[in-house]
Amino acid sequence: MxxxxxxxxxxxEAFRAAVAAASPAVRVPEFLPDPPPGRTIVxxxxxxxxxxxxxxxxxxxxxxxxLVVTATGHAVxxxxxxxxxxxxxxxxxxGRLAAERMLEMVSGLGxxxxxxxxxxxxxSALLPLPPPGLTLHEKQSITRTLLRSxxxxxxxxxxxxHLSRIKGGRLAxxxxxxxVVTLAISDVPGDDPIDIASGPTVADPGSCDDALAVLDRIxxxxxxxxARALRSGAWESVKPGDPRLARAQYRAIATPMQSLEAxxxxxxxxxxxxxxxxxxxxxxxxDVASGMAGLVDQxxxxxxxxxxxxxxxxxxxxxxxxxxxxxxxRNVEFLLxxxxxxxxxxxxxxxxxxxxxxxxxEPVAGALWHPDTLARAAALGLDARxxxxxxxxxxxxxxxxxxxxxxxxxxxxxxxxxILVLEDGRx
Numbered sequence: 528m529x530x531x532x533x534x535x536x537x538x539x540e541a542f543r544a545a546v547a548a549a550s551p552a553v554r555v556p557e558f559l560p561d562p563p564p565g566r567t568i569v570x571x572x573x574x575x576x577x578x579x580x581x582x583x584x585x586x587x588x589x590x591x592x593x594l595v596v597t598a599t600g601h602a603v604x605x606x607x608x609x610x611x612x613x614x615x616x617x618x619x620x621x622g623r624l625a626a627e628r629m630l631e632m633v634s635g636l637g638x639x640x641x642x643x644x645x646x647x648x649x650x651s652a653l654l655p656l657p658p659p660g661l662t663l664h665e666k667q668s669i670t671r672t673l674l675r676s677x678x679x680x681x682x683x684x685x686x687x688x689h690l691s692r693i694k695g696g697r698l699a700x701x702x703x704x705x706x707v708v709t710l711a712i713s714d715v716p717g718d719d720p721i722d723i724a725s726g727p728t729v730a731d732p733g734s735c736d737d738a739l740a741v742l743d744r745i746x747x748x749x750x751x752x753x754a755r756a757l758r759s760g761a762w763e764s765v766k767p768g769d770p771r772l773a774r775a776q777y778r779a780i781a782t783p784m785q786s787l788e789a790x791x792x793x794x795x796x797x798x799x800x801x802x803x804x805x806x807x808x809x810x811x812x813x814d815v816a817s818g819m820a821g822l823v824d825q826x827x828x829x830x831x832x833x834x835x836x837x838x839x840x841x842x843x844x845x846x847x848x849x850x851x852x853x854x855x856x857r858n859v860e861f862l863l864x865x866x867x868x869x870x871x872x873x874x875x876x877x878x879x880x881x882x883x884x885x886x887x888x889e890p891v892a893g894a895l896w897h898p899d900t901l902a903r904a905a906a907l908g909l910d911a912r913x914x915x916x917x918x919x920x921x922x923x924x925x926x927x928x929x930x931x932x933x934x935x936x937x938x939x940x941x942x943x944x945x946i947l948v949l950e951d952g953r954x
Contacts, residue, residue: 532836534947535895537797538878541790541838541945542931546882548789549712549781549938551575555582555645558780560708562589565639568705569593569608570629570698572622572654572724573647574601574615574883575712578937580608580645583710594632595645596625596653600890601935616674616888617667618655626656626693633698636705638774644698644707648714648883648939650724651684656692658762660752666690672747677848679809680715682741684725688764689738689757691725695764698727700771707775713782714883714941716807716843720777728775731764782806783842783940786882790945794838799947801840802833808843808942812861813915815845819946820868823875826948835874839946847887853919856887858942859894859930863920865946866896867911873898876947880931883939887921892933893943894924903927 547553567589569580576595581603584591593608598615613622633642657666669690673683688695699707707728715722720729735757742749742757749757756762765772783806791801804822808815822839825831833839845857862879869875880886880893904911904927914923924930 532797534876534949537794537799538876538895538945538947541793541840542878542880542943544793545786545790545940545943546936546938548786549882549940551578551582551712551938554712554780555579555710556586558710558778559583559586560641560643563639563641563706565637565641567591567641567643568632568636569595569643569645570632571595571645572650573712573939574598574649574935575647575938576645576650577601577603577605577610579647579710579712580605580610583643583645584608594625594629596622598649598653601937603937613653615649615652617670618652618663620663622653623655623663626654629698630693630701633702633705636702638704640705642702642705642707644709644728646709646724647712648723648941651687651694654693654724654727657690658692658756660756661690665750665753669747669749673745675849676745677811677846678741678745679846680844681722684722685733686738686741687725688731688733689735689762694725694727695731696726696729696769696772697765699729699775700765700769703771704774709775709777710780711777712938712940713779714939716809718779718782729777730767730769730772732767733764735760735763781938781940786940786943787840787842790840800833800837802837804839804841806842808841808845810845812845812847812857813864816861816864817868820865823869823946823948827874835948835950837948839948841944842940842942844941847918849918851917851919853914853917854887854889854921855918856889856891856921858886859920859924860915860918861944862894862896863911863915863923866900867915871898871901874949877945878931879942879944882936882941882943884933884936889921890932891921892931894931895929897929900927900929
């Protein structure tokens with residue numbers, strides 16, 4: 528390790544490397560399908576879908592038409608593929624209309640035609656096409672409750688798949704008999720295709736009963752007609768073995784682990800040892816922070832699983848059960864809980880951020896933790912514990928000037944956490 532190491536700069540470089548590794552401009556060209564004899568239609572959804580569409584059409588030499596929907600502020604110019612912006616994480620009318628148009632675009636295709644589906648994180652909220660009997664307003668209400676409940680992304684997406692006319696394999700079924708190739712940037716722990724944008728082009732092994740079980744466990748109220756439809760199985764998704772999906776292919780072009788490995792390369796180049804803990808950590812942000820604090824103590828006390836100086840890297844998707852009225856953000860909530868658990872350890876710095884540049888509902892990617900964070904907060908009269916209790920970590924870090932603001936990164940491989948542990952006694 529060089530004596531002039533800048534700890535904050537190293538953490539930021541690791542984050543940038545993780546984001547760059549998942550760039551659509553880098554990943555999409557490598558996975559272009561073979562051109563078809565017939566038409567090529569591009570559809571898609573997610574925070575990276577517009578950038579993916581741009582990369583696709585720049586490298587596609589044949590005919591092309593299509594439509595993708597992305598989050599507000601994430602659009603980029605495309606020549607032949609229309610880009611629509613809609614609200615996220617609560618679905619909006621623009622997304623509903625775009626999803627309806629996508630189904631119309633892929634209907635009536637033949638075996639010589641190709642549908643390319645570009646998916647990334649955020650696609651579930653951006654393709655809200657409720658089945659008959661379910662209003663968009665009710666779907667928005669259900670989504671808000673689920674997002675504040677602490678439910679896992681798998682549980683939330685199970686519900687979404689069964690309140691939809693396009694998710695859970697239905698988009699691919701509508702394309703039959705055309706060939707379907709899905710290019711996906713994974714933002715979910717484990718990279719399960721059914722959870723990326725709620726799997727519009729893959730079979731769903733879950734059921735309406737599973738969705739009902741999630742709603743019942745959390746206590747989400749639904750209208751009588753919605754409850755009846757789920758109990759009867761009327762809104763069931765497309766199941767494994769369905770012949771309409773026989774010509775559907777799926778390719779994960781960027782994953783959280785790939786980004787963590789790129790961050791590890793950047794850390795190692797600075798003369799520091801990286802350690803990738805996992806790319807699929809889940810659970811309450813505060814609980815994950817508590818476990819991580821214990822691991823940091825183990826590194827400091829016994830040099831296990833790696834000796835300082837080192838950077839502990841992890842990804843995944845934590846959850847937050849909202850009880851306060853603050854500005855939220857699962858990554859900053861993790862970071863504040865971690866800092867409180869560690870106290871003013873002079874040898875520890877940390878960064879936690881969402882790789883899409885938006886943590887929760889705020890246009891802030893995340894934040895950094897420094898050894899003097901608690902001292903600076905106290906000098907300003909800020910009680911860190913109260914901010915955590917209020918789910919208001921964004922306000923806490925913004926008050927200290929420690930927020931990480933990147934703007935939309937145009938990709939999304941979910942949470943990124945980097946904890947730098949230096950030798951004891953290092954300032």
